[in-house]
Amino acid sequence: MKLITAIVRPERVQQVKEALFQAGISGVTLTRVSGHGGEQEIIEHYRGSRVVIEFREKVEFKMAVSEPFVDVAIEAIRRAAHTGEVGDGKIFVQTLDRVVRIRTGEQDDEALTPVNETKRQPVLK
Numbered sequence: 001m002k003l004i005t006a007i008v009r010p011e012r013v014q015q016v017k018e019a020l021f022q023a024g025i026s027g028v029t030l031t032r033v034s035g036h037g038g039e040q041e042i043i044e045h046y047r048g049s050r051v052v053i054e055f056r057e058k059v060e061f062k063m064a065v066s067e068p069f070v071d072v073a074i075e076a077i078r079r080a081a082h083t084g085e086v087g088d089g090k091i092f093v094q095t096l097d098r099v100v101r102i103r104t105g106e107q108d109d110e111a112l113t114p115v116n117e118t119k120r121q122p123v124l125k
């Protein structure tokens with residue numbers, strides 16, 4: 001299991017959401033963040049110059065996935081978030097020790113598998 005954190009441009013959020021959904025990723029957390037990715041602006045003054053470290057609005061996606069979904073998720077995010085310009089974002093992958101689904105007590109891969117629709121009681125109206 002891995003925890004994937006992806007930082008992307010806000011204008012690509014919709015595309016990333018759709019790509020993840022189509023790739024079968026069913027659990028994701030999204031946060032607006034402020035990030036710095038190395039870009040600097042040099043402001044000239046009459047007595048020298050000043051370097052401004054810029055923080056830009058970005059969006060962070062976090063998702064815990066089982067091993068077969070790691071590369072699938074990374075490729076989906078890359079395809080959806082890529083413009084080719086600096087500042088497209090980054091993807092971080094961390095090993096995940098444990099996952100627990102609170103409702104059922106299921107753990108790890110079981111806790112990451114979406115609840116099977118057929119297990120649900122049909123609602124009679």
Ligand SMILES: Nc1ncnc2c1ncn2[C@@H]1O[C@H](COP(=O)(O)OP(=O)(O)OP(=O)(O)O)[C@@H](O)[C@H]1O
Pocket residue numbers: 007033034035036037038039056058085086087088089090
């Ligand atoms: N090393 C890092 N650690 C934590 N967050 C980072 C790191 N690098 C980038 N980020 C986050 O990702 C956002 C986008 O980074 P950015 O796309 O500029 O990465 P980059 O490696 O500089 O790539 P590029 O060359 O395309 O600019 C940043 O605003 C920041 O939130």
Ligand SMILES: [Mg+2]
Pocket residue numbers: 037038039086087
């Ligand atoms: Mg950068």
